[in-house]
Amino acid sequence: MTPIIQTEALTKVYGANGAAVHALRGIDLTVEKGEFVALIGPSGSGKSTLMAILGCLDLPTVGTYTLDGRQVQGLSGGELARIRNEKVGFVFQSYNLLPRASIVRNVELPMLYAGVGRKERRERALALLEKVGIADKADKLPATLSGGQKQRVAVARALANNPALLLADEPTGALDSKTGAEVLDLFRELHQQGNTLLLVTHDPSIAALAQRRVEIRDGLIAVAEGVA
Ligand SMILES: Nc1ncnc2c1ncn2[C@@H]1O[C@H](COP(=O)(O)OP(=O)(O)O)[C@@H](O)[C@H]1O
Ligand SMILES: [Mg+2]
DSSP: OOOSEEEEEEEEEESOGGGOEEEEEEEEEEEOTTOEEEEEOOTTSSHHHHHHHHTTSSOOSEEEEEETTEEOTTOOHHHHHHHHHHHEEEEETTOOOOTTSOHHHHHHHHHHHTTOOHHHHHHHHHHHHHHTTOGGGTTSOGGGSOHHHHHHHHHHHHTTTOOSEEEEESTTTTSOHHHHHHHHHHHHHHHHTTOOEEEEESOHHHHTTSSEEEEEETTEEEEEOOOO
């Protein structure tokens, strides 16, 4: 079976010459379909940089990346955006919902970009809101929701185009521990349903919930643990 993520000797350099920052220095990472992996490491180790490349938000400086069978390195910005919208769902610490759009519109948006018709968009968005447990909020604006509810909307939006890969960067970082645990339960449920998840965290107790932990230090993979 083709892995969802396969990188070889991935490097990322920000800036140039004297000001160059070597954020990634040769990452070899494989994530199989259906895995739930936690990416851990101290602040500044390169987690967000790697996540941006894996999510097709940015390109590596050197090295290869294949996402669900598609070679990513060397693509144009437009091609990268298309693959991103088709194959990746994102959940960020700060939710990143559109404040003026209703909850259901927020969830519909990735489908709009993908060219899904109005009726199917609405049906699918409502089904996703049902799945994450907040169908009753469909017509509300994001500002009326609690942090935990906003993160559920973000998860529903991330699932909109049935992505090959779900990426979450510190998804519970802004939540109290009880609400955070509920959101993590949702991720575990998604894993059990066959989704492929990569969760970035600096919190070992959150990383412990994943099936496998990958540790990054100074832009290199330090430890890759097997199935717990
Ligand atoms: N846009 C950028 N320009 C320059 N340096 C950056 C940029 N983004 C990140 N860095 C640097 O790259 C390194 C890795 O950062 P980052 O990927 O954000 O780490 P983490 O998410 O693990 O905290 C750090 O030294 C950081 O300062
Ligand atoms: Mg970060």
